[in-house]
Amino acid sequence: MSGRLAVVTALLVVAAVLLQVTVLARLPLPGADPHLVLVLVVAVGLVRGPADGMLTGFGAGLLVDLLGVSALGLAALVLCVTGYVAGLLMDEVERSTVAPLLVVGGLSLAATLLYAVLTGLTGDPRGTVGALARALPSGAAYDVVLAPFVVPGVAALSRRIDPDWQD
Amino acid sequence: MNRDPRRLRLLLVLLVLVALALITIDQRGGRSPFDNLRDGTAAVLGPFQRGLGAVAGAVGNIGGGITGRDARRAERLRIEVDRLQQEVAARDAQGATEQQLAALYGLTGAGQYRTRAARVIAYGGSLGFEWTVTLDVGSGDGIAEDMTVVNGDGLVGRVTRVTPTTSQVLLANDASSSVGGRLEAAPPGEVGVVDGAGQSPMMLRLFSAQAQVTEGQRVVTFGSTYVPGVPIGEVVSVEATPGSLERRAQVRPFVDYSSLDIVGVVVELAEGDPGDAVLPPRPPDAPPPPPPPEAPPDDGGDNDGDGDNNDDNNDDNNSDGDSGDDG
Numbered sequence: 001m002s003g004r005l006a007v008v009t010a011l012l013v014v015a016a017v018l019l020q021v022t023v024l025a026r027l028p029l030p031g032a033d034p035h036l037v038l039v040l041v042v043a044v045g046l047v048r049g050p051a052d053g054m055l056t057g058f059g060a061g062l063l064v065d066l067l068g069v070s071a072l073g074l075a076a077l078v079l080c081v082t083g084y085v086a087g088l089l090m091d092e093v094e095r096s097t098v099a100p101l102l103v104v105g106g107l108s109l110a111a112t113l114l115y116a117v118l119t120g121l122t123g124d125p126r127g128t129v130g131a132l133a134r135a136l137p138s139g140a141a142y143d144v145v146l147a148p149f150v151v152p153g154v155a156a157l158s159r160r161i162d163p164d165w166q167d
Numbered sequence: 168m169n170r171d172p173r174r175l176r177l178l179l180v181l182l183v184l185v186a187l188a189l190i191t192i193d194q195r196g197g198r199s200p201f202d203n204l205r206d207g208t209a210a211v212l213g214p215f216q217r218g219l220g221a222v223a224g225a226v227g228n229i230g231g232g233i234t235g236r237d238a239r240r241a242e243r244l245r246i247e248v249d250r251l252q253q254e255v256a257a258r259d260a261q262g263a264t265e266q267q268l269a270a271l272y273g274l275t276g277a278g279q280y281r282t283r284a285a286r287v288i289a290y291g292g293s294l295g296f297e298w299t300v301t302l303d304v305g306s307g308d309g310i311a312e313d314m315t316v317v318n319g320d321g322l323v324g325r326v327t328r329v330t331p332t333t334s335q336v337l338l339a340n341d342a343s344s345s346v347g348g349r350l351e352a353a354p355p356g357e358v359g360v361v362d363g364a365g366q367s368p369m370m371l372r373l374f375s376a377q378a379q380v381t382e383g384q385r386v387v388t389f390g391s392t393y394v395p396g397v398p399i400g401e402v403v404s405v406e407a408t409p410g411s412l413e414r415r416a417q418v419r420p421f422v423d424y425s426s427l428d429i430v431g432v433v434v435e436l437a438e439g440d441p442g443d444a445v446l447p448p449r450p451p452d453a454p455p456p457p458p459p460p461e462a463p464p465d466d467g468g469d470n471d472g473d474g475d476n477n478d479d480n481n482d483d484n485n486s487d488g489d490s491g492d493d494g
Contacts, residue, residue, distance in 0.1 A: 066209075
């Protein structure tokens, strides 16, 4: 991706992380919190392809790990793979309005599950089965709600900043 | 490059390997080489978290004010919408803050802890599952690692990372949190560890398999890493653990970790352990704490180790010269 696009994407990632832990986490929503960072990574993958998706996911994951308590690289790994998979589906969702939502929902479930499994494997005793059963579906539902805003937003922003970008 | 699947896969494998390497390095016990990077990132983003946290708090209070109580009144006042709605919300916000501060200072006064009041500006866990919060006070305000954090209801957690303007707190209900605790009683009750379990009740593990514990008993901090005497929670069910080396019980925490707002960081302690002084007095209809264990039958020997053959409880437990256990 072009330099300007990279900078703007980086800023979007930082903004998403900050918004998620401050504003979104405070909303009195039942179940889990929406994962704005995850939705952003999937959006970048869906709009700009696997390369941009996995790079954005990796960088966003590093930031999440640095600000949180998980091992450095854990969220980077999960979000990198998520961005890659989203990018692979770029062509399939091209002309559909529902397909991106399904992709976001499915990847949200998969990514949070993978994250929980990996944190369990590295000796971090989190995410009991009961907590997972509650958190995964509600988190994915909120992510699907965010998707119609984030995905077109990323698409519009990418077109404006890098109008010569071709797939 | 964007479309060549082989090069894409290569990049993916490369990134995955880098991530795995980072995880391995970070996970090696002791202080990770990346902790400075973590501190730096927290320091850089701290001011932004504080700003957004303040905005988020204001937005949250306005929302609560309208949908909570008087939707009809807000509807009628919609003509003068901006000014009146904001006035009501601002007063609610201030009232809520004052209430929390009063409860906080009530608790800290009872225990004689010196605390620095702080506000929660961010909740941890971008991908879920970790129970941490960020406060709007940091090393510049006298906060240091491992300080105990409390609120008006009881134990909130412990400071894990400090920047000049913010600090991160590991909440007591996080799965990786273990707090030394003891049961309320006079003489001082059984000692054990309280493990966090997210949104499920905490697990109290008493070190003695013969320990007496009943539902309704309350647990306070024991005083190793954490300040002693801070209320943690109430026993809600005791597990039958035959053959185990420890006694286990589920504890309902006093603090609601999902809706923390004003907290206090204990920066200085008074001398000594406040014992059970910080626990609020039992409400009149609550079950009384269990009576002390029945005295064994009088068999003429010295059963309670005090040098005579009477099986009464006339020991001076608090070194004040008489045999009463007053506080």
